[in-house]
Amino acid sequence: MPFTVLVVDDASFMRSMIREIFARGPFVVAAEAENGEEAVRLYQEVHPHLTTMDIVMPQMDGITALREIMRLDPAAKVVMCSALGQEALIAEAIEAGACDFIVKPFHPGRVLRVAQSVLGLNEQFLPMARPEAPREQR
Numbered sequence: 001m002p003f004t005v006l007v008v009d010d011a012s013f014m015r016s017m018i019r020e021i022f023a024r025g026p027f028v029v030a031a032e033a034e035n036g037e038e039a040v041r042l043y044q045e046v047h048p049h050l051t052t053m054d055i056v057m058p059q060m061d062g063i064t065a066l067r068e069i070m071r072l073d074p075a076a077k078v079v080m081c082s083a084l085g086q087e088a089l090i091a092e093a094i095e096a097g098a099c100d101f102i103v104k105p106f107h108p109g110r111v112l113r114v115a116q117s118v119l120g121l122n123e124q125f126l127p128m129a130r131p132e133a134p135r136e137q138r
């Protein structure tokens, strides 16, 4: 059974990219939101295993949405998506309950490793996220 993901980003190409990355692992993107308000609403509908949360978005930013989601579900697993130079915002998000963060531009292996670690998955479920395994010697 795949793990469900809610992808939150105001840029549709970014959402598509994240969706493609998750398709390489045992995940299914159950919903996409383009602002914080939509994220909070969809979180309550979908109850995803994992949420990826952009920080800078119109209407409601990612940190405000994170706080709202953590208030609704203290066990929520939210990974922040940041751009370079947003260290202060990342620190604020971690303080507010975010599990981890990924930095744009996204590296598929890093995204999958973070998702795996946040959900406590065994590495064997994510072959794409692992470095090349040594060939078996016979």
Ligand SMILES: [Mg+2]
Residues within 6 Å of the ligand: 009, 010, 011, 054, 055, 056, 057
């Ligand atoms: Mg954005």
